[in-house]
Amino acid sequence: MNSTVAEPIVAARGIHKHFGHLHVLKGVDLEVAERELVFVIGPSGSGKSTLLRCLNRLEEPSAGNITVAGIDMLDPRTDINHARQHIGMVFQSFNLYPHMTALGNVMLALRKVAGKSRTEAEKLAQAALERVGLADRADHRPAELSGGQQQRVAIARAIALEPRVMLFDEPTSALDPELVGSVLAVMRSLRESGMTMIVVSHEMGFARAAADRVVFMDHGLIVEQGPPAQIFESPAHERTRAFIGQIRQH
Amino acid sequence: MSAWDRFLKTFFNTEVMAKYLPDILQGMVVTIELALLIVVSGIGAGLVLALIRSLAIRPVNWLIIFVVDLFRSLPPLVIIVLIYFGLPAAGISASAFVSTWLSLSLVLMSFAEEIFWAGITSISRGQWEAARSTGLSFGQTLFNVILPQALRLTVAPLTNRTIAITKGTALGTVVALHEILGMASSAVSNSYNPSPLMMAAAAYLVLFLPVVVGARWIEARFAWKR
Ligand SMILES: Nc1ncnc2c1ncn2[C@@H]1O[C@H](COP(=O)(O)OP(=O)(O)O)[C@@H](O)[C@H]1O
Ligand SMILES: [Mg+2]
DSSP states (O other): OOOSSSSSEEEEEEOOOOOOEEEEEEEEEEEOOOOEEEEOOTTTSSSSSHHHHHHHSSSOOOOOOEHHHHHHHHTTTTTTHHHHHEEEETTTTTOOTTTTTTHHHHHHHHTSSOOOOOHHHHHHHHHHHHHOOOGGGOOOOGGGGHHHHHHHHHHHHHHHTOOOOEEEEEETSSSHHHHHHHHHHHHHHHHHHHHHEEOOOHHHHHHHHHOOEEEEETTEEEEEEEOOHHHHHHHHHHHHHHHHHHTTTT | OHHHHHHHHHOHHHHHHHHHHHHHHHHHHHHHHHHHHHHHHHHHHHHHHHHHHHTOHHHHHHHHHHHHHHHHOHHHHHHHHHHHGGGGGGGGOOOOOHHHHHHHHHHHHHHHHHHHHHHHHHHHHHHHHHHTTTTTOHHHHHHIIHHHHHHHHHHHHHHHHHHHHHGGGGGGGTTTOOOOHHHHHHHHHHHOOSHHHHHHHHHHHHHHHHHHHHHHHHHHOOOOOO
C-alpha cells in the first residue's frame, strides 16, 4: 500500500452496522486514495455489500465516520442527495429503469440532480453511452439489451454525473460468462482515465491486472490487505489463504 | 293474443316506454354525472393516500389502513344509508346525490389506495437504490422511477374495480336518488308495467358496455413487456 500524503478521497473509520441482532460490520477502517482502485473480496455474507452501501449511505451505519471527497457523509446537515452525485454506484442486478430508454436512464439524474437543460443532458448522456461503447443503443429499452449492455448503461448512468468515486458491487456476477469481458473492459478504461474505484468482485484476473490494492473481508472485518500479488500469492492469514484457494477452483 | 304478444306488451310496451323515456334519459344524466365524479374523486383520493402511505409515517399509515379496510368491508349500500340518514343526526344534511357520491367515492378510494399501494411496493428495492444512488430525492424517485412503473401495473385491476363501483350508483335508489334505476322503478309503480326496467337495463348497457370494452383495450395496451 502506498502511503499517500494527500487526504484520502474516501475515509471510513470504525464502521459498525447492525441489522437487528446481526452484527454485520464490526469496526471497518478503509481509506482510498485518489485514482486508486481497491478490490474487495471475501466470502458471501462477510459484509462487502453493506460496507459499499454505507459509503453512499444507502445503508445507515450504526457507528463510525465516513468522508467522501471531503464531505462528511454522516453529518445530518449534509445534503445527501448532493453528496451522492459524487459517488457513482453500479449494482449486481443493473437496476436500469425499465420504462426508459438507455438514453433516458442516463439523462434522468443529469436533469433532476445536476440540473442540466434537456439538450445539455442529452449531449452528456450520449457522450457517456459512447464511453461505454453503446452510443448506437441510446434508443433501446433495457429489455432489448443484453445483460452486459445493460450493465454498461448502468455504468454510463453513474459516470455521466462525473463522480469522484465509483462503487461496484459484483458488477459481473449476474452476467453470462461471455458477457463479462465487455463490462470489465469498460471498467478498465475507466480506471485508465484515473477514476477512483472500489470494486467488490471475484474476478481475480481483473484484480491482478488493474487493482492497486486487494482488501480481504471476513465476518464483518478487514482481515488483511495489500497489493494483489501479495494477497493472492502469499497471504498472511489462514482465512485469506483458504478463501483464495476456494475461488481459484472456479 | 298469443303468448309472445303478451310478453311484448308486458315488457316492451311502446306506449309506456315513450311516456317514460324522458325520465330515463334524465336518470342517465344523473348516473353519468355521478359516475364521473366518483371516478375522479375516488381514484384521486386513493392515489393521494397511497403516496402518503409511501412516506412510511407509522401512525398515519395505521390510520390509512384502518380507513381503507373499513370502507372495503362495509357493503356500499350500508355506507350510503348511514351517510344519508346518519349525517343529518350530526347536523349535516347531505342530499341523495351527495350521499351516494361520497359513499362510493370512499369505497373506490379505499380499493384504489390498495391497488396503487400494491403497485408501488411491487417495484423492486433495486429501483429505489439505483435512483437514490444517483442523487435523486425520495420524491423525485417516487414520481420519475417508481410511479410510472407502478401505474402500469395498476391499470387493469383499477379499471375493473372502477367499473364495479360506478355501477353501484344504482344503489342510490334506496335514498330516492333520481338516477336510472330510481327513475325506472317509479315509472314501474306509476304505470303498473315493467317496461321501464327494460329501458333501464338498456340504459346501463349503453353507458357501461363501451367502458367495459374500452377497459379491455386499455388493459391490452398497458400489458407491456418488462
Ligand atoms: N437489509 C438487511 N437486513 C438484514 N440483514 C441484512 C441486510 N442486508 C444484509 N444483511 C445481512 O448482512 C450480512 C452481510 O451481507 P452483505 O453485506 O450483503 O454480504 P456480502 O456482500 O459480503 O455477501 C449477511 O448476513 C446478510 O444476510
Ligand atoms: Mg454482496
